Amino acid sequence: MRAETGAGGPDLRHHGDAEVRDAGGDLVDLAVNVRADTPPGWLRDRLAASLGSLAAYPDGRAARAAVAARHGLPVERVLLTAGSAEAFVLLARASKTRRPVVVHPQFTEPEAALRDAGHTVDRVLLRARDGFRLDPAAVPEDADLVVVGNPTNPTSVLHPAAAIAALARPGRTLVVDEAFMDAVPGEREALAGRTDVPGLVVLRSLTKTWGLAGLRVGYVLADPETVAGLARAQPLWPVSTPALVAAEACVAPRALAEAAHAAHRVAADRDRLVAGLAGFAGRGLRVVAPAEGPFLLIRLPQATAVRRRLRDLGYAVRRGDTFPGLGAQWLRLAVRDRATTDGFLHALARALPETDG
Structure with missing residues (x-):
């Protein structure tokens, strides 16, 4: 691990949708980490039914209570947001941080939001030779805001x-x-719902598992004072009525059971992809392992050309x-179903060079 000041460098606003949005739907999408078979029919029906109430201003009380109950928390510890990306913006705008640190590689929007809000951001870079594992001692002691992903996008590492x-x-x-x-599976290593960790702010998204990236829905779990401060930074009615309906539906027992089943299916599909990629080791391809998320990070020669x-x-x-x-030798692959993986x-096999040279 090493620390650095993150001035300049990579395009923090480049995201996976850029790989597919100009292709006219002609590409099989392994670039975006949204579950491919979503939203399910029952959720689409709930969303469609919500359209009859669009004349009224959104009322988030039921959805907020449902999220709180899902994590065993009082409602004062929950803030609903227009996706977790909005939460990063709220944190950046509301924070009086003197030394924010972002642990990379990870989702780049937290750093971008902090910079846009006028903060100077330091980076702690996890190293490939360490398996991109987190060493808490690498984070500077005087950092007063630290951002880390778990499981981490794009490495698929699940930190304890x-x-x-x-x-x-x-x-x-x-x-x-x-x-x-x-x-x-089992959401092991989760901190959501914990109240014994001082200063803890957990962000959750409902857009990935449920295929709601176009609807924008997520939430923040934190102490009541932090939640109130972030709420003051939000515009009025920040989460739409359909998004509130989705939030309430996606934390209901039926949905949690479906998500748990999907997590096991994703793990099996990921194992199949890892096994298939192992066949290309002789051509220079390496997979970051163990992978625990619905995506893989791979390293290979001539990755840009591939x-x-x-x-x-x-x-x-x-x-x-x-x-x-x-760097340019890295690619991230979303986990898909067996047929898509085989294709x-x-x-x-056709795209890779014949040797690692």
């Missing part, structure tokens, strides 16, 4: 909850992005050089 909790300090805000935690060949063959993957701490592996 104890290692993340060890980052907590009096006077420090510890922001943990758990946008993909519900894709981990990504372009894959695009010509009908597959979009996520470039890695826009993540601090990575991708066939295309990859």
Whole structure:
């Protein structure tokens, strides 16, 4: 691990949708980490039914209470947001941080939001040779705001909850992005619902597992004072009525059971992708392991050329050089179903150079 001041460098506003949005729907999407078979029919029906109430202003009380109950928390510890990306903006605008630190590689929007709000951001870069594992001692003691993802996008590393909790300090805000935690069977290593970690702020997204990226819905779990401060930074009625309906529906027992089943299915699909990629080790391809999220990070020679060949063959993957701490030799692959994975592996065999030279 090493620390650095993150001036300049990668394009923090490049995201996976950029790989597919100009292709006219002609590419198989392994670039965006949204579950492919979503939203399910029952959720679409709930959303459609909500359209009859659009004349009224949104009322988030029922959804907020449902999220609180899902995590065993009082409602005062819950803030509903227009996706977890809005939460990063609220944190950046409301924070009086003197030394914010973002642990990379990870989702780049937290750093981008902090910079847009006028903060100077330091980076702690996790290293490939360490498996991108977190060492709490690498974070500067005087950091008063620390942001870390778990499981981490794009590395798919799941850090132990104890290692993340060890980052907590009096006077420090510890922001943990758990946008993909519900894709981990049993949500092991989750901190959502914990009230014993000082300064803890947990962000959750409902857009990934439920295919609601276009609707924008997520939430923040934090102490009541932090929640109230973030709420003051929000505009009026920030979460739409359909998004509130989705939030309430997606934390109901039926939905939690479906998400748990989907997490096991994703794990099996990920194992199949990892096994297929192992066949290309002799051609220079390496997978970051163990992977615990619904995506994989791979390293390979000539990754830029391979990504372009894959695009010509009908597959979009996520470039890695826009993540601090990575470079042009990295690609991120979303986990998909068996048929899609098999088709991708066939295309990859054609796209890769014959040797690692």
